[in-house]
Amino acid sequence: MAYDWDRLAPPRSLREFEAHWSRRGDPHSFSGVWRFHALLPFASREDCVTIGEGQTLLQRSDRIARYVGLNPGRLFLQYEGMNPSGSFKDNGMSAAFTHARLTEAKKAACASTGNTSASLALYCAVTRLMRAVIFVGSGKIAYGKLSQALDYGALTVQIAGDFDDAMRRVKEVSRTLGIYLVNSLNPFRLEGQKTIMFRVLEALGWEVPEWIIVPGGNLGNSSAFGKAFRELLELGLIPRAPRLAVINATGANTLYDLFENQGLRWNGGRPDPDLIRKYYEDMDRRGRRAETIASAIEINRPVNLTKCLQALDTCRGVVREVTDQEILDAKAQVGAGGLGCEPASAATVAGLKRLAAEGVVGPDERVVCILTGHQLKDPTATVAYHTTDQDMFDRVLGSRGVHRATFANRAVSVADDLNEIIRAIELYG
Numbered sequence: 048m049a050y051d052w053d054r055l056a057p058p059r060s061l062r063e064f065e066a067h068w069s070r071r072g073d074p075h076s077f078s079g080v081w082r083f084h085a086l087l088p089f090a091s092r093e094d095c096v097t098i099g100e101g102q103t104l105l106q107r108s109d110r111i112a113r114y115v116g117l118n119p120g121r122l123f124l125q126y127e128g129m130n131p132s133g134s135f136k137d138n139g140m141s142a143a144f145t146h147a148r149l150t151e152a153k154k155a156a157c158a159s160t161g162n163t164s165a166s167l168a169l170y171c172a173v174t175r176l177m178r179a180v181i182f183v184g185s186g187k188i189a190y191g192k193l194s195q196a197l198d199y200g201a202l203t204v205q206i207a208g209d210f211d212d213a214m215r216r217v218k219e220v221s222r223t224l225g226i227y228l229v230n231s232l233n234p235f236r237l238e239g240q241k242t243i244m245f246r247v248l249e250a251l252g253w254e255v256p257e258w259i260i261v262p263g264g265n266l267g268n269s270s271a272f273g274k275a276f277r278e279l280l281e282l283g284l285i286p287r288a289p290r291l292a293v294i295n296a297t298g299a300n301t302l303y304d305l306f307e308n309q310g311l312r313w314n315g316g317r318p319d320p321d322l323i324r325k326y327y328e329d330m331d332r333r334g335r336r337a338e339t340i341a342s343a344i345e346i347n348r349p350v351n352l353t354k355c356l357q358a359l360d361t362c363r364g365v366v367r368e369v370t371d372q373e374i375l376d377a378k379a380q381v382g383a384g385g386l387g388c389e390p391a392s393a394a395t396v397a398g399l400k401r402l403a404a405e406g407v408v409g410p411d412e413r414v415v416c417i418l419t420g421h422q423l424k425d426p427t428a429t430v431a432y433h434t435t436d437q438d439m440f441d442r443v444l445g446s447r448g449v450h451r452a453t454f455a456n457r458a459v460s461v462a463d464d465l466n467e468i469i470r471a472i473e474l475y476g
Contacts, residue, residue: 064249156221188342245275295394297371380396
């Protein structure tokens with residue numbers, strides 16, 4: 048989606064958006080998406096759907112800076128778990144719902160590993176504009192996320208297969224039945240997700256950091272971020288784009304393999320389609336399925352692959368993969384700092400640690416890691432990591448190649464005796 052800025056009224060300075068801070072009684076000024084309406088003006092402001100999304104936090108974290116190898120004051124965590132459904136998806140869903148409302152859609156559908164389904168179900172329940180239809184793969188959704196979709200009243204269709212199978216089917220069903228599709232191949236979803244970067248800049252006093260680190264699943268966020276910075280550069284609102292690092296899990300590393308190992312590039316808008324086709328054909332021949340504890344990025348066929356290549360081109364980007372062990376260790380460190388996140392979020396911290404060790408990211412560069420979802424999105428992984436129950440650890444994590452809980456905070460078992468309890472507190476506290 049491209050805007051004809053000559054016909055619109057874009058801001059002359061990013062500081063113009065600060066005027067919305069004094070108008071918190073206006074739902075659109077309160078929204079962390081629609082207060083930036085001038086940078087995503089595809090609908091009139093009055094038509095924009097909001098349920099209070101985007102009230103998120105950018106927190107400096109010297110603790111995590113030490114863990115990854117950065118100097119104090121150089122690492123910031125953008126915590127999207129504060130959104131109404133607990134993940135970044137609400138930014139895009141607000142924009143998609145706005146467009147769906149303009150089309151007078153009656154039903155909206157998605158394939159999901161969890162966060163999209165929770166967000167879609169929430170927007171349907173609150174606005175009563177549409178009925179939610181959600182496709183999930185068998186056993187491929189975290190209970191914290193599934194519970195949201197069920198509680199919010201969505202029609203949930205569980206098919207035999209994984210996310211890629213669910214994505215294929217939801218596209219077929221949406222075409223056949225005329226249902227509005229809200230997955231991130233929907234360009235309006237990406238318009239809403241651009242605003243995450245606007246809020247990052249806002250929190251940094253409109254200064255551009257050196258790096259943005261984001262998890263790579265369906266690649267909607269990375270694509271949206273690249274678009275945000277291209278437009279800000281086009282409008283002369285920033286002097287440069289930050290560099291972008293997209294982090295895959297090793298069990299779902301399509302982008303990493305294609306970009307870093309096989310040399311796939313944006314190539315001026317002409318990425319090599321044969322390279323992508325052959326890669327997917329080989330994936331099918333080998334029966335390869337995505338497999339990672341980070342369920343939100345457990346995707347082998349990212350629908351925004353080519354858009355992400357453009358973002359990597361705009362932002363001089365890199366791609367890395369990290370193991371589930373690295374992800375959960377990083378997640379424990381993030382949690383110990385007070386911002387509990389889902390496993391996919393922690394991939395950014397694990398990836399930054401690797402990039403710093405490689406010398407790609409310097410210790411004094413200012414870095415923002417995107418934490419995409421709340422800790423309670425996947426409580427099973429968290430409890431299994433910290434548990435004293437070895438059987439639970441092996442069942443939930445051991446099968447994913449996680450063999451140790453490096454930073455476990457285990458419960459202390461004591462007898463129901465006052466003196467024993469006091470001794471335990473004195474010993475461990």
